[in-house]
Amino acid sequence: VGSLKEADVKGKRVFVRVDLNVPLDDHFHITDDTRIRAALPTINYLIQNGARVILASHLGRPKGVTPKYSLKPLVPRLSELLGLEVKMANDSVGPEVEKLVAELPEGGVLLLENVRFYKEEEKNDPEFAKKLASLADLYVNDAFGTAHRAHASTEGVAKVLKPAVAGFLMQKELDYLVGAVSNPQKPFAAIVGGSKVSSKIGVIESLLEKVDMLLLGGGMIFTFYKAQGYAVGSSLVEEDKLDLATSLMEKAKTKGVSLLLPTDVVIADKFAADANSKIVPASEIPDGWMGLDIGPDAIKSFGSALDTTKTIIWNGPMGVFEFDKFAAGTEAIADKLAELSGKGVTTIIGGGDSVAAVEKVGLAEKMSHISTGGGASLELLEGKQLPGVLALDDA
Numbered sequence: 497v498g499s500l501k502e503a504d505v506k507g508k509r510v511f512v513r514v515d516l517n518v519p520l521d522d523h524f525h526i527t528d529d530t531r532i533r534a535a536l537p538t539i540n541y542l543i544q545n546g547a548r549v550i551l552a553s554h555l556g557r558p559k560g561v562t563p564k565y566s567l568k569p570l571v572p573r574l575s576e577l578l579g580l581e582v583k584m585a586n587d588s589v590g591p592e593v594e595k596l597v598a599e600l601p602e603g604g605v606l607l608l609e610n611v612r613f614y615k616e617e618e619k620n621d622p623e624f625a626k627k628l629a630s631l632a633d634l635y636v637n638d639a640f641g642t643a644h645r646a647h648a649s650t651e652g653v654a655k656v657l658k659p660a661v662a663g664f665l666m667q668k669e670l671d672y673l674v675g676a677v678s679n680p681q682k683p684f685a686a687i688v689g690g691s692k693v694s695s696k697i698g699v700i701e702s703l704l705e706k707v708d709m710l711l712l713g714g715g716m717i718f719t720f721y722k723a724q725g726y727a728v729g730s731s732l733v734e735e736d737k738l739d740l741a742t743s744l745m746e747k748a749k750t751k752g753v754s755l756l757l758p759t760d761v762v763i764a765d766k767f768a769a770d771a772n773s774k775i776v777p778a779s780e781i782p783d784g785w786m787g788l789d790i791g792p793d794a795i796k797s798f799g800s801a802l803d804t805t806k807t808i809i810w811n812g813p814m815g816v817f818e819f820d821k822f823a824a825g826t827e828a829i830a831d832k833l834a835e836l837s838g839k840g841v842t843t844i845i846g847g848g849d850s851v852a853a854v855e856k857v858g859l860a861e862k863m864s865h866i867s868t869g870g871g872a873s874l875e876l877l878e879g880k881q882l883p884g885v886l887a888l889d890d891a
């Protein structure tokens with residue numbers, strides 16, 4: 497069996513690893529249910545095809561059984577979205593869970609308690625994986641956001657419970673983040689932002705092999721500026737990455753990739769929402785000032801460059817978009833991508849902060865694909881293989 501659609505699920509107990517690691521506030525209210533909604537196509541398909549659905553997930557990073565990391569607060573929302581009453585287990589393995597599974601009717605859904613309440617989960621303990629596997633007849637991994645972790649419920653169980661196939665969300669993430677990125681419609685542009693070069697080295701190096709154009713924004717640009725001898729004031733600079741920045745710029749040149757750095761920046765007199773701000777050319781940041789966003793000229797030239805493309809991947813914000821004063825660059829990129837999506841350009845938002853930015857401005861629906869994975873999408877963009885994917889039958 498290669499895919500979920502080919503698997504015979506009628507009446508079968510299906511163990512579905514989902515990533516329901518959603519943010520909760522102090523009152524255990526879900527503040528963003530994107531990951532729950534993203535898991536629905538697979539769960540609904542299984543319900544409609546008469547499977548007995550066992551959902552497993554982690555939440556947070558608990559050390560042992562920690563009530564505040566229980567998955568119970570998710571049950572009402574999940575039930576509402578699925579239009580049926582989801583049953584909750586107090587554990588993820590053991591006799592009580594086995595009993596609940598045995599009682600599960602066709603089309604019924606059982607949510608197991610946080611698998612990370614067992615240290616064996618993160619250790620990828622084979623005995624624990626076997627216990628999870630013993631609950632079901634087949635395995636579906638739809639937890640893209642956790643596919644970079646070789647844990648018992650993401651990797652270990654796939655080795656012992658067959659068939660082991662990808663869910664629809666997993667498939668869609670791979671189609672975009674691997675398929676579209678390795679086989680893009682050209683011209684292909686990558687926009688990479690974020691505060692540190694050090695956390696994006698792998699992504700930049702890997703994308704330089706594939707793109708026609710690389711646009712850089714966010715805090716990391718000041719390391720590139722300093723490497724070129726610009727005055728950067730008190731902007732964030734990784735002194736130990738100056739040589740690396742130089743070599744990345746040279747690599748781009750050798751590869752014929754046009755590397756665009758913002759020509760102007762918005763600077764601030766302190767790192768705060770109410771800082772004084774002004775716009776200056778990128779090479780002229782005065783002492784005591786720090787760059788917190790890309791400037792209007794940069795927005796314009798990035799926009800014109802992107803107008804010529806057919807595929808765009810975006811990872812990392814252009815500035816400190818949490819502060820309204822320094823959100824314009826990130827929002828302008830989100831607007832531009834939404835506009836180009838409407839014109840048939842493939843737009844992929846690869847995880848983490850850039851996803852939060854696109855959601856903040858309400859443009860998520862406009863993009864071709866918004867990834868539900870932070871670390872997982874970064875690793876894929878770095879060209880790495882994900883253990884949760886490799887363990888599946890059709891890897």
Ligand code: 3PG
Binds near residue numbers: 871
């Ligand atoms: C995430 O939120 O990135 C995933 O759910 C993985 O969580 P983890 O980083 O705690 O493994």
